[in-house]
Amino acid sequence: MRKQTVQRLFEHLRDERPEPRGELGWTSPFELLVAVVLSAQATDVSVNQATRCLFPVANTPEALLALGVEGLIPYIRHIGLFNSKARHLIATARLLLDEHGGEVPADRDQLMRLPGVGRKSANVILNNAWDHETIAVDTHVFRVANRTGLAPGKTVRQVEERLLEAVPAEFRRHAHHWLILHGRYTCTARRPKCPQCAIAGECGYREKTPLPT
Numbered sequence: 195m196r197k198q199t200v201q202r203l204f205e206h207l208r209d210e211r212p213e214p215r216g217e218l219g220w221t222s223p224f225e226l227l228v229a230v231v232l233s234a235q236a237t238d239v240s241v242n243q244a245t246r247c248l249f250p251v252a253n254t255p256e257a258l259l260a261l262g263v264e265g266l267i268p269y270i271r272h273i274g275l276f277n278s279k280a281r282h283l284i285a286t287a288r289l290l291l292d293e294h295g296g297e298v299p300a301d302r303d304q305l306m307r308l309p310g311v312g313r314k315s316a317n318v319i320l321n322n323a324w325d326h327e328t329i330a331v332d333t334h335v336f337r338v339a340n341r342t343g344l345a346p347g348k349t350v351r352q353v354e355e356r357l358l359e360a361v362p363a364e365f366r367r368h369a370h371h372w373l374i375l376h377g378r379y380t381c382t383a384r385r386p387k388c389p390q391c392a393i394a395g396e397c398g399y400r401e402k403t404p405l406p407t
Contacts, residue, residue, distance in 0.1 A: 208372070214372050236275075248270070263281055279310060285309040300323070342397040
């Protein structure tokens with residue numbers, strides 16, 4: 195995709211959502227970390243339902259560790275993979291206390307040493323908590339990047355690297371939010387809403403869905 199086309203594409207996404215935000219509820223880096231770990235293979239809605247009850251009780255590493263795995267499970271039982279996520283979160287709380295003074299590290303490599311935190315999750319935390327210009331490539335971003343021709347790639351890492359090269363500096367802070375929300379609500383997997391799409395003019399997708407008759 196040509197630089198001028200990429201510029202217009204992000205200008206349109208910015209016009210559509212001037213202040214994009216992730217949809218997980220959190221008020222501190224630790225709450226964000228917990229929510230992100232819980233969100234793997236789960237919806238933001240289900241995670242927010244859990245954390246609305248959990249965070250008033252345990253929103254620090256000390257409080258979560260005091261709950262323990264068995265105490266945490268009732269709060270997250272309705273979320274997929276809750277047993278392994280409970281173990282990961284308790285181990286993470288212990289590691290934060292033992293090695294980071296109870297603080298969430300603002301470093302990708304250190305974040306990825308925490309149980310349940312991969313590269314995508316680390317990028318989400320860095321971007322949301324500390325405004326780092328990272329791009330977290332989930333299924334929505336992967337689809338939009340490939341479908342539009344913005345940053346085609348066969349792997350998540352390849353798409354991430356190509357997005358970081360392609361996205362103009364002024365848009366990098368919010369780029370992954372714009373792409374995630376666009377993929378979630380407009381450029382959907384089964385039937386993209388091309389007639390309502392803000393970037394249809396820049397998109398290279400050949401099989402655009404037609405206007406309803």
